[in-house]
Amino acid sequence: MSCVKCHKTTRNSVSISCSLCNAEFHSTCVNLKAEEVNFFRESSETKWKCEVCTVATPTSDCLSPSDLQRIAATVKDLLTTEIAKLIQTELAPIRNELSELKVSVNFLSNEFDTFKKDLTSHKSEIETLKREIAEGIGQRQKGWKNWETGKNGEKDNEKEERKEIDEEGRNVRIGWRRRVKGRSV
Numbered sequence: 453m454s455c456v457k458c459h460k461t462t463r464n465s466v467s468i469s470c471s472l473c474n475a476e477f478h479s480t481c482v483n484l485k486a487e488e489v490n491f492f493r494e495s496s497e498t499k500w501k502c503e504v505c506t507v508a509t510p511t512s513d514c515l516s517p518s519d520l521q522r523i524a525a526t527v528k529d530l531l532t533t534e535i536a537k538l539i540q541t542e543l544a545p546i547r548n549e550l551s552e553l554k555v556s557v558n559f560l561s562n563e564f565d566t567f568k569k570d571l572t573s574h575k576s577e578i579e580t581l582k583r584e585i586a587e588g589i590g591q592r593q594k595g596w597k598n599w600e601t602g603k604n605g606e607k608d609n610e611k612e613e614r615k616e617i618d619e620e621g622r623n624v625r626i627g628w629r630r631r632v633k634g635r636s637v
């Protein structure tokens with residue numbers, strides 16, 4: 453094998469191969485001490501990457517689990533803080549609006565109850581009025597009937613009176629005739 457950097461053989465030198473592309477390097481060509489090379493060889497968590505692979509994959513491949521835990525904890529803290537802030541700034545006005553809405557809904561509900569009560573009492577008033585009007589009409593009709601009967605009664609009286617008047621007229625005429633006869637005699 454030859455070093456990717458200097459293109460010379462790695463056979464008799466301390467060398468290291470990239471954990472991603474397997475390219476081999478002299479430890480001196482990638483500025484690693486012999487102990488560092490040993491560390492990377494023995495570590496199961498931390499793998500060495502060549503320059504090209506480090507640039508190409510700069511993310512979590514080069515992070516240790518403890519790094520990840522630290523980052524996760526930081527992100528969690530940040531999120532908790534941000535969410536708390538969001539709740540304070542965004543949700544608080546909404547909560548206020550909701551409680552205002554609740555107040556007006558309660559108000560409307562009370563108004564509706566009052567309206568319903570009023571309506572019920574108006575309805576019963578109307579029922580009473582209707583009954584009274586019906587009774588009034590009944591009485592008036594009875595009155596009319598009485599008046600009609602009274603009128604007919606009067607008519608009978610008139611007939612009687614006329615009969616009397618006719619009778620008198622006849623008597624007067626008879627008297628006149630007698631008197632006229634008496635004179636002519």
Ligand SMILES: [Zn+2]
Nearest residue numbers: 455458478481
């Ligand atoms: Zn080299």
Ligand SMILES: [Zn+2]
Nearest residue numbers: 470473502505
């Ligand atoms: Zn590589």
